[in-house]
Amino acid sequence: MNEFKLDNEPKIRTGFKVPDGYFESLTDKVMQQIPEPEVKTIPLYHSFTTWYAAAAAVLLLAFGAGLYFKPGTGETQPDNSAIESYLVYQANISNYDLYQSLDDDDIKDLEQSIVISDDAIEEYITVQGNYEYYLNE
Template sequence: MKTFKLENEPKIKSGFKTPDNYFDDFSEKVLQQLDQKEVKVIPFYKRKKTISLAAAALIGFALMIPIVNNYRATSNDLDEATLETYLSYQSNISQYDLIQKLDDSDIEKLNNDITLEDETLEDILSTSPNIEHLISEQN
C-alpha cells in the first residue's frame, strides 16, 4: 500500500473568502447593532406568581389523589366476614376465651335487641346445612 503523507499532497482551497476590508470596521458594526436591539428583561422574582402558584397547587393536588385513595383502601378496619372466618378456623379459641376479651362497650353492643321476623328465621334455619350444630351451641 502506498504511504500517504499529508504534507506532500496539494492543498484544496476553501470556497469561502472574506470580503476585502471586512474586519476593518467589523467591531463598529456589531456595536451599532447591539445598541439598536435592546431587549426588555423582566427579572424572575418580579413576575406575577399567581399563575405559577395555581399551577403548582393543581399539580400538588393531582399527585395527592392516588395517595389518599391508597390510604383509604388499606385501612386497618376489619369487616365482619373476615373476622368471622378467622375465628372459625382458629380451633384453639373457645367462646369463653372470646367473652373474656370483651370490654363493657362490646357487651353493650351485643345487648342490643335484634328483631327477626319469623319468616326470616325460618329461611335461615331451612337453608343452613349445619342446623344441628346451631342447635347444640344454644344449649
C-alpha cells in the first residue's frame, strides 16, 4: 500500500460556504419563529376543587395528629383485682415478703381502709376451728 499524506494532497472543497454574519443573527431568527405560548391563568376563587382539596388535607392532618397524639394513652395502674390475682398466682412470694416491701405509710393506709368488725373476726375463727393457734398468738 502506498503511503498517504493528507498535508501534501490538495484539499477538496465541499462547495458550501457560510454567509458572513450567519451565526450572529441565527439565534434572533430562530427566536422570532418560535410562537410565544399563551399562559392560561386560573383564579383561585373560581376553582372550588382547590379549596375542597385544601380543606380535606387540613382535616386529614388534624385526624392523623389526633390518632398519633392520643390523650390518655399513658401508663395506667392495674386495678386491685389484677394485683390480687397476680399475687395469688405467684407461689414464691410469701406474706413476709409482701410485708417487707410495705413502708409505714402503706401500712397505715391499709389499716384505715380495711375495716373488720368483731363479728367478722369471731365468724372467721369459728369457721377455721383452730382456736388454740389464735389464743396462743
